[in-house]
Amino acid sequence: MGPPGAGKGTQGELLAKHMGVPRLSTGEMLREARANRTELGRRAQAYMDQGDLVPDEVVLGLVAEAVDGARSQEGFVLDGFPRTIAQAEGLSDILEARGAQIDGVIFLEVPEEELVRRITGRSANESRTDDDPETVRRRLQVYRAETEPVIRWYADHDVRLIEADGVGSIDEIQRGLRRLLDS
Ligand code: AMP
DSSP states (O other): OOOTTSOHHHHHHHHHHHHTOOEEEHHHHHHHHHHTTOHHHHHHHHHHHHTOOOOHHHHHHHHHHHHHHTTTSSOOEEESOOOSHHHHHHHHHHHHHTTOOOOOEEEEEOOHHHHHHHHHTOOTTTOOTTOSHHHHHHHHHHIIIIIHHHHHHHHHTTOOEEEEEOOSOHHHHHHHHHHHHHO
16 A cells, blocks of 8 residues: 555566566556456546546455465465455455455555655656656645545554555565565
8 A cells, every 4th residue: 555656566567577466456457448448448438537536346356356366376475455444344345255364565655755756757767658747746635635634543453564665676575565474
């Protein structure tokens, strides 16, 4: 977990590779559905373009499917999910029904000025349609209102919360993350 621009995708991918498990990214699943112009992708598009969250039941459906697809493996890294308390509750149900549980929640900490600088500075090949300054502001606002409370929710539900420093080079951040996970 972490605000937009915290590096969840980059760090999640490296961590998943390191652990030999798949990374399940709801943002990527949604962008793919959109690019393939599926019914679900069309439904998600308007929300994504505004910097708003796609409805919980849509995202939960995608995650349940992805978890089933990844079941033969030794777990997975979830990236950018859950983003609301309803999603956190839905995830608990999905995992419980499959005899699994969350090992830990990693929170990537990055100060706000650094986030805006990073997102608006993404070079052309990595920039996204939701990276314009106004949409970025909206995504940050949605994050504070909907996603930040999820961290507290996990703390209240005795889930191990790992707070990692999200500032530094990609390698430094990844090394710090692995150290925290090993300890
Ligand atoms: P991301 O790549 O994780 O930043 O996600 C890009 C966009 O996809 C977000 O701004 C949302 O519109 C949508 N999205 C991704 N994950 C979720 C989620 N867990 N819940 C709702 N919307 C999501």
